Amino acid sequence: MNPDLDLTVDRVIRAPRAAVWRAWTDPDRLARWWLPAPSQCRVERLEVRPGGAFVTRMSDDGEVFGPHLDAAFLAADELERIVFTTAVDSTWRPADPTMIVMTAEITLADHPDGTDYRVLVRHGDPTARERHEKLGFADGWGMVTAQLANIAESEPR
Secondary structure, X not given: OOOOOEEEEEEEEOOOHHHHHXXXXXXXXXXXXXXXXXXXXXXXXXXXXXXXXXXXXXXOOOOOOEEEEEEEEEEEEOOOEEEEEOOEOOOOOEOOOOOOOOEEEEEEEEEOOEEEEEEEEEOOOHHHHHHHXXXXXXXXXXXXXXXXXXXXXXXXX
C-alpha cells in the first residue's frame, strides 16, 4: 500500500467467505449493494474471470439508468481475490480519460468472526488519488461495503 497513490477499506464481515464471494459474483446480489443507497444498480455484464467484463448502470429514480462502470477483471481467485481496472473498458479499449482510472483489488481471508474483507484501490498518480478521495471514496466505498456485509450476513450459514 502506497499512501500517496492508494485508498483502502478494511472490514470484518460476519459471514463466511463463500457468502461474500457470492455477493460479488452473482449479478442479482451485486445489484443490491454495489451503489450507495438510494441509488439503484443494474448489472449489464459480470464476467468474474481474467479478461471478463464488469459493466454496471445506475439510476436515482429506478426508471432511467445511465452509465456507472465499464471495467475489466484482471484476476479472480475463487473465494480469495478479485481485481478489476477502469484503465480499460469491458472491450479492452482504453478508458475514457475523464473517468477515475484505478485498479481495485478485493481480498477475502478467514477471520474468527467471518471474513476479513479488504479493498485496495490503486491510482496512477497522487492527483488521481486525491480526486477520488475528494469525490467521496471513504463514504461511497464504506457505504457499499456495509451494504455488502448486510447481504452476506443475511444468508443462512
